[in-house]
Amino acid sequence: MDRAPAAPVRRRPRGFYGSSNGKKAVMAVTGAVLVLFLVGHMLGNLKVFLGADSFNHYAEWLRTVGSPALPNRTLLTIAEIGLTVAVVLHMWSAVSLARRAAKARPVKYAARVKPQAGGYATRTMRYGGVIILLFVIWHLLDLTFGVVNPKGGEAMPYDRVVAGFAPDRWWVTVFYVVALAMVGLHLRHGMWSALQTLGLAHRYKALKTASTVISAVLVAGFVAVPLAVMIGVVK
Amino acid sequence: MNLTLKIWRQNGSSDRGRMVTYEVQDVSPDMSFLEMLDVLNERLTLEGDDPVAFDHDCREGICGMCGMVINGVAHGEQRATTTCQLHMRHFEDGATVTIEPWRAAPFPVVKDLVVDRSSFDRIIQAGGFISVPAGSAPDAHAVPVPKDDADAAFDAATCIGCGACVAACPNGSASLFTAAKITHLGLLPQGQPERAARAKAMVEQMDAEGFGGCTNTGECTAVCPKGIPLDAIARMNADYLKTASK
Numbered sequence: 001m002d003r004a005p006a007a008p009v010r011r012r013p014r015g016f017y018g019s020s021n022g023k024k025a026v027m028a029v030t031g032a033v034l035v036l037f038l039v040g041h042m043l044g045n046l047k048v049f050l051g052a053d054s055f056n057h058y059a060e061w062l063r064t065v066g067s068p069a070l071p072n073r074t075l076l077t078i079a080e081i082g083l084t085v086a087v088v089l090h091m092w093s094a095v096s097l098a099r100r101a102a103k104a105r106p107v108k109y110a111a112r113v114k115p116q117a118g119g120y121a122t123r124t125m126r127y128g129g130v131i132i133l134l135f136v137i138w139h140l141l142d143l144t145f146g147v148v149n150p151k152g153g154e155a156m157p158y159d160r161v162v163a164g165f166a167p168d169r170w171w172v173t174v175f176y177v178v179a180l181a182m183v184g185l186h187l188r189h190g191m192w193s194a195l196q197t198l199g200l201a202h203r204y205k206a207l208k209t210a211s212t213v214i215s216a217v218l219v220a221g222f223v224a225v226p227l228a229v230m231i232g233v234v235k
Numbered sequence: 236m237n238l239t240l241k242i243w244r245q246n247g248s249s250d251r252g253r254m255v256t257y258e259v260q261d262v263s264p265d266m267s268f269l270e271m272l273d274v275l276n277e278r279l280t281l282e283g284d285d286p287v288a289f290d291h292d293c294r295e296g297i298c299g300m301c302g303m304v305i306n307g308v309a310h311g312e313q314r315a316t317t318t319c320q321l322h323m324r325h326f327e328d329g330a331t332v333t334i335e336p337w338r339a340a341p342f343p344v345v346k347d348l349v350v351d352r353s354s355f356d357r358i359i360q361a362g363g364f365i366s367v368p369a370g371s372a373p374d375a376h377a378v379p380v381p382k383d384d385a386d387a388a389f390d391a392a393t394c395i396g397c398g399a400c401v402a403a404c405p406n407g408s409a410s411l412f413t414a415a416k417i418t419h420l421g422l423l424p425q426g427q428p429e430r431a432a433r434a435k436a437m438v439e440q441m442d443a444e445g446f447g448g449c450t451n452t453g454e455c456t457a458v459c460p461k462g463i464p465l466d467a468i469a470r471m472n473a474d475y476l477k478t479a480s481k
Binding site for chain 1: 241243254304306307308312333335338339340341403405406407408438439441442445446447448449450451452453454456457458465466468469470471472473474475476479
């Protein structure tokens with residue numbers, strides 16, 4: 001019988017971000033930033049139900065908030081940079097941790113592994129994250145830059161929304177609904193998971209329920225807009 | 236009962252290894268899983284074949300030596316049970332049972348179902364201890380410990396280091412094992428002086444051994460024969476972040 005091989009020599013991860021716990025903490029904090037953004041984004045979206053003026057005025061306010069003390073778009077640009085940094089760090093850490101995980105199990109199990117803890121949302125995190133990224137790219141091209149929007153980038157925000165989710169463009173709405181369901185699953189695991197990673201998790205049942213409820217409310221709030229336009233409630 | 240077994244056979248660490256199918260007849264439902272393998276091995280030995288190598292010691296569920304992935308689940312589907320305490324009555328007559336070793340880079344296969352878990356020992360060496368000056372034993376009541384803390388520390392201390400958490404984790408993470416040790420020592424007054432250094436050193440060693448990171452899937456705690464809860468990992472994370480922020 002062979003002797004067991006000596007422990008493979010690995011580069012010892014250095015520093016806070018070198019450790020798996022450090023990367024996880026970065027994911028938790030950046031994830032929290034993105035959740036806060038989603039809450040604001042969803043509430044803003046709902047202004048579409050208050051009419052074109054209310055919605056357009058809100059879009060304008062995002063650009064002029066802080067004015068005249070600050071030049072237009074100052075706070076918006078700061079938020080945009082912050083969100084971009086958060087997304088990049090979140091993804092960078094996720095890829096790095098996923099690669100580490102793949103290396104930790106070079107030989108897969110022959111038997112089909114039966115998940116023992118349930119957690120469907122848990123198993124969607126990595127590919128779901130990629131779907132969400134693709135969705136965000138489409139979403140920015142659609143409603144921010146207007147590249148794939150029938151009205152283009154120059155039209156008023158309300159008109160872009162109404163044109164983008166027009167009934168004959170039902171496939172756009174379907175794509176949004178599927179992607180938002182993915183966001184919901186991502187948050188359902190992500191929110192309580194972030195608290196666990198930061199060492200703040202207690203009373204798991206309540207935490208998981210809260211994660212599920214908040215995710216559901218966010219998804220419902222987001223999905224309401226494209227659906228309302230598609231069925232003609234908002235026109 | 237008659238069973239078809241598909242067992243991972245690997246003749247040493249340099250062998251590629253393969254699944255081999257065996258038929259086992261007349262298995263008693265009262266046998267433990269390991270006793271069933273003993274029956275197979277007895278036959279293989281008599282036939283001049285190489286018996287299947289597997290780790291085992293106490294066969295009472297308290298030593299942490301045994302462990303194999305049975306039908307894709309570490310220690311089999313019976314909850315809170317080591318492989319030696321898993322009985323054949325939980326299997327159906329005529330069933331096919333797949334048996335594999337723990338799969339993780341830091342657990343290299345020694346032979347067949349035996350893996351080298353020295354990486355766990357090195358995690359313990361990194362900080363899973365308290366430095367007590369030698370001398371006469373203090374009186375038992377010299378250091379008061381709140382009952383709740385004592386109970387929680389004891390629950391964490393029931394970890395037998397079998398490695399099922401790593402085997403079940405989709406990321407091959409050793410977080411539950413490491414967290415159990417950190418929780419056990421960190422809850423007690425004797426563990427306080429080294430608490431911060433311990434979390435840092437053990438987490439770093441865990442990474443250096445090549446274990447993956449935790450994604451809070453909860454698979455580890457679901458297969459843990461001792462039911463070590465997930466909040467141990469939250470505690471490890473908190474201790475680690477406290478050290479890192481200093």
